Amino acid sequence: MASAIMAVAVMSCEKDDTDFSAYINNTESEDTTTVTPTPSTLSDTVYVAFAGSSATVSGDRSSVASVNGAHVVVNDGMSTDNLILMLSGSTTNGSLLVYRALNYEIILNGVSITNPSGPAINNQCHKALYITCAEGTTNTIADGTEYTAQEYDQKGTLFSEGEVYFRGKGQLTVNGNYKNGIATDDYITFLADGPTIDVNVSKTGSNGVKANDGVFIEGGVLTIDVKADGARGIRCESYTTVSGGTTAITTSGDCKVETVEGVNDTTSCAGIKCDSLFSMTAGELTITSTGDGGKGVNCSENVEISGGTFVAKTSGDNELGKPKAVKSLTAIIVSGGSFTAEVDKSWACDNGTDSEQPSERLTIVGSPKTRSIAKKKVIVTF
Numbered sequence: 001m002a003s004a005i006m007a008v009a010v011m012s013c014e015k016d017d018t019d020f021s022a023y024i025n026n027t028e029s030e031d032t033t034t035v036t037p038t039p040s041t042l043s044d045t046v047y048v049a050f051a052g053s054s055a056t057v058s059g060d061r062s063s064v065a066s067v068n069g070a071h072v073v074v075n076d077g078m079s080t081d082n083l084i085l086m087l088s089g090s091t092t093n094g095s096l097l098v099y100r101a102l103n104y105e106i107i108l109n110g111v112s113i114t115n116p117s118g119p120a121i122n123n124q125c126h127k128a129l130y131i132t133c134a135e136g137t138t139n140t141i142a143d144g145t146e147y148t149a150q151e152y153d154q155k156g157t158l159f160s161e162g163e164v165y166f167r168g169k170g171q172l173t174v175n176g177n178y179k180n181g182i183a184t185d186d187y188i189t190f191l192a193d194g195p196t197i198d199v200n201v202s203k204t205g206s207n208g209v210k211a212n213d214g215v216f217i218e219g220g221v222l223t224i225d226v227k228a229d230g231a232r233g234i235r236c237e238s239y240t241t242v243s244g245g246t247t248a249i250t251t252s253g254d255c256k257v258e259t260v261e262g263v264n265d266t267t268s269c270a271g272i273k274c275d276s277l278f279s280m281t282a283g284e285l286t287i288t289s290t291g292d293g294g295k296g297v298n299c300s301e302n303v304e305i306s307g308g309t310f311v312a313k314t315s316g317d318n319e320l321g322k323p324k325a326v327k328s329l330t331a332i333i334v335s336g337g338s339f340t341a342e343v344d345k346s347w348a349c350d351n352g353t354d355s356e357q358p359s360e361r362l363t364i365v366g367s368p369k370t371r372s373i374a375k376k377k378v379i380v381t382f
Helices: 002-012 021-025
Strands: 044-051 054-058 065-068 070-076 083-091 094-100 104-115 121-123 129-133 138-143 156-160 164-167 171-176 180-184 187-190 196-201 209-211 214-217 221-226 232-236 240-251 256-260 263-267 270-274 278-289 295-299 303-314 324-328 332-343 370-373 377-381
Touching (some): 054 070, 083 094, 129 171, 156 171, 180 187, 180 196, 187 209, 232 240, 278 295, 324 332
Parallel strands (some): 104 138, 121 156, 156 180, 164 187, 180 209, 187 214, 209 232, 214 240, 221 240, 232 270, 303 332
Antiparallel strands (some): 044 054, 370 377
């Protein structure tokens, strides 16, 4: 049964012809008349109410949902309609698993979901998932300390095969106890009208936010606290941009040492670790790392700060790894905003050079109002 459902879902996710922008952006209809779209005019709304060990589904006109206790599966693989899932209530043994061909939206409307054996929310579609935190609501999702093996991916408390957009004026707390807090095999965008999101990852977990194709912080309030060894607040296999909002990241784990074919491989914590460009143009970003060898930003390509307020401080020891406030393999370029990098040991800035001159470990473009550059502390303000 599960294999059949997966086959339908995989085939149906290959093409997406739905334009969801009118609903998401509250913009104009095709006749150019400004409207405020509603669920009744643009979509089918399925209401999921969790209550302890059970869940109730209503509004399911297409019969896409099935319920087992408080575990809800939505299989909408062949539907062409827009879909909204409205979640409310509370469960300590429940989940939401979705197979869907097209873009859709989940509205968190005062919901608390804990799944002791897997993700609380699992989107098994390669198309866009819009997560809206309803204004005035407080929402919580959590996973357990171990996962039951499944035929589909399970990579975090909230996992999505496709891209994820966060919006709305409510609050969301994500507690990660086994893997990542929020994870996607695509990219994640925290929109300008984004919610207040707290991501807490325990010592038994992994990264706070993980994405394969990009992390884009445009607004909202994002707080990430990861305690696991070798974990990252944000782990991105592509590029990461900050263009607004208020983001605070704390890591407290030490280095993680794994032996592979007789060779020790050491991984240190980092507030942000990305395999491509990191850029910041606006907003506020504060990173604090207290564990051994911890990094603020650890980037494979350029770190570019042209606006906003950037602060990275590391205070950990250097027994297994070298702590750095900002590390780039190519260049650290500051051309605007406010930039502070501070470390108790080692170098505050590391751009790959072997120079013992602190001023050669970053590039300053323009004429800053304040320039204070030393080995362990760098301050540049425009």
